[in-house]
Amino acid sequence: MTWPPLREELQGVEPYGAPQLDVPVCLNVNENPYAPSAKVVADIATSVAQAASTLNRYPDREFTELREGLAAYLNRSGGAEVEYGITPDQVWAANGSNEVMLQLLQAFGGPGRTAVSFAPTYSMYPEYARDSMTGWVAGRRHEDFSFDLDHAAALIAEHRPSVVLLPSPNNPTGTALPHDVIGTLCDLVGDSGVVVIDEAYAEFRREGTPSALELLGAHRNLVVTRTMSKAFALAGARLGYLAAAAEICDALRLVRLPYHLSAVTQATASAALRHTEELLAGVEVLRGERDRTVEWLRGQGHAVADSDANFCLFGVFDDRHAIWQGLLDRGVLIRETGPAGWLRVSIGTGAEMMAFKDALTETLTHLLKEEHR
Numbered sequence: 004m005t006w007p008p009l010r011e012e013l014q015g016v017e018p019y020g021a022p023q024l025d026v027p028v029c030l031n032v033n034e035n036p037y038a039p040s041a042k043v044v045a046d047i048a049t050s051v052a053q054a055a056s057t058l059n060r061y062p063d064r065e066f067t068e069l070r071e072g073l074a075a076y077l078n079r080s081g082g083a084e085v086e087y088g089i090t091p092d093q094v095w096a097a098n099g100s101n102e103v104m105l106q107l108l109q110a111f112g113g114p115g116r117t118a119v120s121f122a123p124t125y126s127m128y129p130e131y132a133r134d135s136m137t138g139w140v141a142g143r144r145h146e147d148f149s150f151d152l153d154h155a156a157a158l159i160a161e162h163r164p165s166v167v168l169l170p171s172p173n174n175p176t177g178t179a180l181p182h183d184v185i186g187t188l189c190d191l192v193g194d195s196g197v198v199v200i201d202e203a204y205a206e207f208r209r210e211g212t213p214s215a216l217e218l219l220g221a222h223r224n225l226v227v228t229r230t231m232s233k234a235f236a237l238a239g240a241r242l243g244y245l246a247a248a249a250e251i252c253d254a255l256r257l258v259r260l261p262y263h264l265s266a267v268t269q270a271t272a273s274a275a276l277r278h279t280e281e282l283l284a285g286v287e288v289l290r291g292e293r294d295r296t297v298e299w300l301r302g303q304g305h306a307v308a309d310s311d312a313n314f315c316l317f318g319v320f321d322d323r324h325a326i327w328q329g330l331l332d333r334g335v336l337i338r339e340t341g342p343a344g345w346l347r348v349s350i351g352t353g354a355e356m357m358a359f360k361d362a363l364t365e366t367l368t369h370l371l372k373e374e375h376r
């Protein structure tokens with residue numbers, strides 16, 4: 004008998020952890036490299052100070068003001084031509100979209116039920132399934148990471164999942180799902196499940212790539228999750244949210260912990276939403292930097308997955324760990340993740356990407372020399 008007396012499925016398991024190392028160039032967890040400006044910091048601080056004067060009371064359980072702000076943001080986000088018509092009761096939020104997705108599994112998964120995704124996919128999904136005692140089935144994508152709808156249809160018919168989880172743009176590959184795939188998945192799953200499209204990177208998508216928000220009106224089992232951690236440059240605040248049918252948002256009130264969103268979090272996120280334009284200003288710069296990084300890597304002869312996100316997946320290396328280590332030795336931390344032989348680099352500032360390119364070139368040259376010795 005091991006101690007402490009863990010659940011069997013947790014014994015010997017390592018906790019989630021991209022290494023949090025103190026290195027000059029951190030390009031490993033898809034953070035936004037642009038810190039909030041002094042003006043935004045001051046407004047957040049004022050809002051938090053106001054909230055602090057009422058901290059003897061529990062916060063608004065329904066985070067009404069924040070839901071209104073998030074709905075308004077989503078409705079503006081499609082540009083002038085697109086009308087999503089999302090109402091505040093169709094929005095839900097929690098401490099990061101990770102918590103939103105755990106709540107979805109607590110409400111719609113559970114013992115005797117199954118959640119499905121298609122690899123390569125986000126590494127946290129199987130953990131939510133485990134923690135909510137939901138069965139977990141991972142299908143696959145095509146070799147080139149595009150979505151294999153025939154395979155997905157067969158898997159859904161076989162396992163009748165109550166939750167389908169798919170990032171779009173995908174992490175770790177970076178590419179978004181086409182609308183017809185999402186619509187077909189919603190039809191296949193039907194009223195016995197929910198289809199969760201995790202749009203953590205939506206704001207970074209390339210011109211012409213649509214958002215699944217457009218499909219909400221047509222599919223009541225569709226859930227679109229978003230986060231303030233990436234495009235909004237607010238990872239430290241822990242605020243994720245979703246848009247879905249009001250009935251789905253209502254159902255999540257059954258599993259959320261009492262007052263799960265602190266008054267401080269609500270004040271911070273609402274203040275940040277008042278500065279949406281400024282906080283998102285970095286997105287345009289990062290998209291450009293992303294496209295140039297993809298082009299440069301391809302120019303160097305590497306395979307690179309198309310990216311709608313603020314990172315790119317490149318390869319294919321016989322010994323990816325040696326390259327990861329070589330970059331780290333040169334002060335650049337990237338992520339060893341995804342299919343064997345691939346590496347993922349988050350998009351940073353121009354200077355950070357320069358450091359990445361130099362470190363990669365040096366590492367590859369160095370490894371080549373070693374080989375020929």
Ligand SMILES: *Cc1c(COP(=O)(O)O)cnc(C)c1O
Binds near residue numbers: 125230242
């Ligand atoms: C970063 C990321 C998230 C965001 O997580 P938060 O808990 O909101 O910080 C969600 N999904 C995917 C696929 C991600 O890569």
